[in-house]
Amino acid sequence: MAAVHLSGINKRFGETHVIRGVDIDIEDGMFCVLVGPSGCGKSTLLRMVAGLEAIDEGEISIGGTVVNDRPPKQRDIAMVFQNYALYPHMTVRENMSFALDLAKRPKAEIEKQVKRAADILGLVPYLDRYPRQLSGGQRQRVAMGRAIVRDPQVFLFDEPLSNLDAKLRVQMRTEIRELHQRLRTTSIYVTHDQTEAMTMADRIVVLKDGVVEQSGGPLELYSRPANTFVAGFIGSPSMNFMPGIARASGGTMQVDLGRGASLPLPAGSRADDGQAVLYGVRPEHFQLGASGLAVEVVVVEPTGADTQLYCRFDGHDVVAAIRDCAECRSGDRIVLAPDSRRAHLFDAASGLRLIA
Amino acid sequence: MQLTTAGQDAVTPALRKSAARRARRAQHRRLWPFLLPSALVAFFILLYPLGYAFYLSLFNYYLDTGASTFVGFANYADLFTDTRFWAALTRTIGIVVAAVGLEFCVGLTVAYGLYRLTFGVRALNLLMFLPHIITPVVAALFLKWIFAGRWGLLDSLFATFGFFAPDWLGDPAWARVTVVLADAWQFTPFMILVLFAGLNTVDPSQIEAAQIDGASGRQILFRIMLPSIAPIIAFVLTMRMMDAFRYFDTIYVLTGGGPGTATETVTMQTYALAFRLFQIGKASALGVVTLLIVLAFASIIVATVGRRKGRT
Numbered sequence: 273m274a275a276v277h278l279s280g281i282n283k284r285f286g287e288t289h290v291i292r293g294v295d296i297d298i299e300d301g302m303f304c305v306l307v308g309p310s311g312c313g314k315s316t317l318l319r320m321v322a323g324l325e326a327i328d329e330g331e332i333s334i335g336g337t338v339v340n341d342r343p344p345k346q347r348d349i350a351m352v353f354q355n356y357a358l359y360p361h362m363t364v365r366e367n368m369s370f371a372l373d374l375a376k377r378p379k380a381e382i383e384k385q386v387k388r389a390a391d392i393l394g395l396v397p398y399l400d401r402y403p404r405q406l407s408g409g410q411r412q413r414v415a416m417g418r419a420i421v422r423d424p425q426v427f428l429f430d431e432p433l434s435n436l437d438a439k440l441r442v443q444m445r446t447e448i449r450e451l452h453q454r455l456r457t458t459s460i461y462v463t464h465d466q467t468e469a470m471t472m473a474d475r476i477v478v479l480k481d482g483v484v485e486q487s488g489g490p491l492e493l494y495s496r497p498a499n500t501f502v503a504g505f506i507g508s509p510s511m512n513f514m515p516g517i518a519r520a521s522g523g524t525m526q527v528d529l530g531r532g533a534s535l536p537l538p539a540g541s542r543a544d545d546g547q548a549v550l551y552g553v554r555p556e557h558f559q560l561g562a563s564g565l566a567v568e569v570v571v572v573e574p575t576g577a578d579t580q581l582y583c584r585f586d587g588h589d590v591v592a593a594i595r596d597c598a599e600c601r602s603g604d605r606i607v608l609a610p611d612s613r614r615a616h617l618f619d620a621a622s623g624l625r626l627i628a
Numbered sequence: 629m630q631l632t633t634a635g636q637d638a639v640t641p642a643l644r645k646s647a648a649r650r651a652r653r654a655q656h657r658r659l660w661p662f663l664l665p666s667a668l669v670a671f672f673i674l675l676y677p678l679g680y681a682f683y684l685s686l687f688n689y690y691l692d693t694g695a696s697t698f699v700g701f702a703n704y705a706d707l708f709t710d711t712r713f714w715a716a717l718t719r720t721i722g723i724v725v726a727a728v729g730l731e732f733c734v735g736l737t738v739a740y741g742l743y744r745l746t747f748g749v750r751a752l753n754l755l756m757f758l759p760h761i762i763t764p765v766v767a768a769l770f771l772k773w774i775f776a777g778r779w780g781l782l783d784s785l786f787a788t789f790g791f792f793a794p795d796w797l798g799d800p801a802w803a804r805v806t807v808v809l810a811d812a813w814q815f816t817p818f819m820i821l822v823l824f825a826g827l828n829t830v831d832p833s834q835i836e837a838a839q840i841d842g843a844s845g846r847q848i849l850f851r852i853m854l855p856s857i858a859p860i861i862a863f864v865l866t867m868r869m870m871d872a873f874r875y876f877d878t879i880y881v882l883t884g885g886g887p888g889t890a891t892e893t894v895t896m897q898t899y900a901l902a903f904r905l906f907q908i909g910k911a912s913a914l915g916v917v918t919l920l921i922v923l924a925f926a927s928i929i930v931a932t933v934g935r936r937k938g939r940t
Contacts, residue, residue, distance in 0.1 A: 322836075322840060323839075323840075324836050324839070324840075343839070344836075344839045344840045345839065345840065345841070345842035345843075349840065350840065351836075351837065351840050353833045353836070353837060354833075355831070355833055357831065357833035357834045357836065357837040358834075359834060359837075359838075359852060359855075359856075360856065361855040361856060361858070370838075370841050370843075370851075371840075371841035371842055374841060374842045374843055374847065375842055418837075418841075422841075
């Protein structure tokens with residue numbers, strides 16, 4: 273186990289500057305998820321930690337040792353790839369023991385390590401099978417087994433669940449988390465799926481265009497997003513952003529959203545009189561009420577636990593997730609009352625969170 | 629009521645299965661006519677001549693007199709007791725193994741070099757493929773000028789540095805080396821092209837996984853990449869082996885099978901039997917035996933190299 277520090281990391285592919293001065297500190301034993309949309313540089317960053325991609329500027333250290341110029345095999349890391357990258361001509365046992373075999377470890381030790389990993393992952397019955405004889409989930413487990421047997425300082429996961437179906441993805445998510453709790457090995461996990469990030473991470477790093485937008489615990493990112501990008505990226509369905517103007521009225525500051533709708537400033541936020549702002553409310557933080565936003569229901573989607581209402585307010589789409597709303601129909605006119613204690617306020621120009 | 633339902637349930641899958649089988653058969657009947665044209669071509673240009681060659685091999689048939697006597701397997705018996713046949717067969721196998729082995733080793737080395745190269749691959753590929761595009765007889769004439777005694781390119785080159793070149797085409801041992809080199813010069817590009825294409829099919833993440841696992845470049849090549857492209861290797865080795873067994877044109881121009889019979893291959897012996905001695909029956913028997921030997925070699929290559937573990 274080891275801490276991983278990335279400082280001032282820059283990477284260019286020709287003219288394209290894909291990683292721009294990234295600093296990340298990952299503590300020993302932490303499960304850190306790098307999340308962001310396609311092309312944000314998260315996989316490149318992971319490959320740089322693995323040693324599969326050269327670093328143009330900056331420093332990466334694993335366990336206190338700068339590894340910039342070390343090849344992958346000298347970094348004491350193990351990586352699980354998106355397409356598993358199992359060796360097709362080797363059995364599960366051979367796949368898992370390959371690294372130890374190369375390191376010329378004694379046969380008995382190799383056998384013991386493979387057995388231990390196979391036990392943990394429930395792979396004992398499949399040890400003599402070839403990858404093509406396994407299901408997607410089993411292949412994924414073999415890929416993890418190959419990483420476990422090495423007993424590395426750091427596990428790297430590059431979108432390992434992308435190729436699995438929805439049900440298996442949820443199952444494997446739990447298994448990976450369970451595995452981490454058992455082994456407590458420092459892990460860096462790359463995904464574009466914010467649900468995966470929220471459910472698995474001790475710490476999430478949100479990336480966009482090669483820049484860290486925010487980093488912190490899942491609930492911190494959910495309840496105190498630093499900007500509109502993070503606010504919109506974390507949480508499903510996404511946060512609603514309603515443009516408005518901050519106005520001082522009767523000694524208090526209100527946000528005028530137009531159409532006669534005026535809402536109090538969210539708790540803990542601050543704005544100047546006349547400032548253009550974005551009022552952010554998560555769908556689950558709306559309630560049906562008497563005062564708030566008068567909207568027209570366009571689509572009703574019952575999900576079982578709650579009902580998602582796709583509404584229209586002053587030309588903007590507003591999504592609300594309301595419990596016990598079986599009677600809502602499309603075309604209905606309802607009033608959505610945001611919970612101002614859990615609402616967010618952002619500067620319309622910069623997209624940054626406005627904090628008191 | 630319940631019994632009837634259970635009975636129906638038992639019968640329905642069986643009925644469904646037989647209906648599916650009927651539909652499949654009907655679909656096959658509709659597809660057969662599409663195969664017929666190519667099947668007819670294959671029959672007339674492949675199977676019929678093969679069958680006719682076997683038929684001729686059972687006769688003592690002289691092309692010049694036209695005399696033909698049924699002799700059964702006597703031609704085969706004659707061949708197997710003929711020391712010249714065994715010598716030609718041993719020589720042919722030696723040339724095939726040396727030439728194909730050399731082509732594979734050089735081909736793999738160059739293909740791996742090209743695979744690792746990041747620029748100029750396309751131009752180099754084209755240049756390297758040139759010898760393969762040239763007609764074999766023309767290529768053989770080039771090679772004759774290169775290997776010719778005294779005034780040949782190679783001899784002149786040796787002389788420039790003050791060395792005496794061996795008699796490339798006149799010395800029996802060197803003549804065999806020369807025909808092997810000639811074949812390699814002509815067909816290594818084909819080997820490079822196929823192996824280069826094969827190496828490029830290996831999943832890059834497997835190579836990266838091996839790098840992380842601690843494999844060196846050599847270990848990645850031999851333990852990950854080559855096993856991954858085993859079917860391609862089997863294909864190219866089989867193709868070249870079959871081709872090399874038929875090696876004729878270049879030898880014919882370069883040495884004519886000589887000096888003596890030093891470079892006489894089975895194909896050249898077949899040619900001599902058929903068109904110099906006009907013993908068509910015996911030549912046909914030799915052709916059939918060559919086919920069986922090639923088949924045996926091809927089976928060995930496919931069974932050993934082409935066995936793709938985990939994908940069978």
